[in-house]
Amino acid sequence: MKNYDNVVIFDHPLIRHKIAILRDERTSMKEFRELVEEITTLMTYESLKDGVLTTEIEVKTPLETCTQTVVADNSIVIVPILRAGLGMVNGVHVLFPSARVGHIGMYRNEETLVPETYYCKLPAGIEDKLVLIVDPMLATGGSACDAIQLLKDKGCKNIKFMAIIGAPEGVSRVAESHPDVDIYVSTLDRCLNENGYILPGLGDAGDRLFGTK
Ligand code: PRP
Ligand code: URA
Numbered sequence: 001m002k003n004y005d006n007v008v009i010f011d012h013p014l015i016r017h018k019i020a021i022l023r024d025e026r027t028s029m030k031e032f033r034e035l036v037e038e039i040t041t042l043m044t045y046e047s048l049k050d051g052v053l054t055t056e057i058e059v060k061t062p063l064e065t066c067t068q069t070v071v072a073d074n075s076i077v078i079v080p081i082l083r084a085g086l087g088m089v090n091g092v093h094v095l096f097p098s099a100r101v102g103h104i105g106m107y108r109n110e111e112t113l114v115p116e117t118y119y120c121k122l123p124a125g126i127e128d129k130l131v132l133i134v135d136p137m138l139a140t141g142g143s144a145c146d147a148i149q150l151l152k153d154k155g156c157k158n159i160k161f162m163a164i165i166g167a168p169e170g171v172s173r174v175a176e177s178h179p180d181v182d183i184y185v186s187t188l189d190r191c192l193n194e195n196g197y198i199l200p201g202l203g204d205a206g207d208r209l210f211g212t213k
Contacts, residue, residue, distance in 0.1 A: 010184070012135070032209060037088070118145065126155075127157070136205040138167065171188065
């Protein structure tokens, strides 16, 4: 895959370690869920290094008063793409407990792989916030592209997208369709198979998170 200015691929030993366990077919649903949250927290720390609204406050230490920088309340909205994106919400909330949550429901048609939007509920005022879309899997990129476009159509101007595993073709598609959106992917896999699954991947993230298979 070529390099894109708006794509960051994490190459961190701690994240790589957790992803190795996440992929393993023997990993239980409970452990899978916990790992998705932990990886998301590690990714959030890095992804939100830039662009987070901060404000200054006065803090009185036992010795003197000083001016300190804190994250502005209610400045971030997390938008999981249902279902699998739900598994990442707590991982962001650990670091940004006041973040509101909008939901976009999308389901990939198994034959055409084209996503269909079946639900959308977003917090009021989202257009002025930093919007962090989360979905563990970026395969063809169709779901990510449609979710980003939906949010842009609602007026959102500051959007980041975070996925745990990406396929090169999907990452390129999103990067080229939305050059103004920062894309963070923990690891880049080899390719998609004929059914649109990422190889080596981890299987169906929604099924593994919620035990539906
Ligand atoms: C999965 C995944 C992404 C999408 C990625 O969801 O969570 O949303 O596929 O594929 P794409 O990049 O080719 O669009 P799925 O449609 O299987 O729904 P689910 O989360 O409800 O299982
Ligand atoms: N969605 C998943 O859950 N897994 C894949 O490999 C591709 C799309």
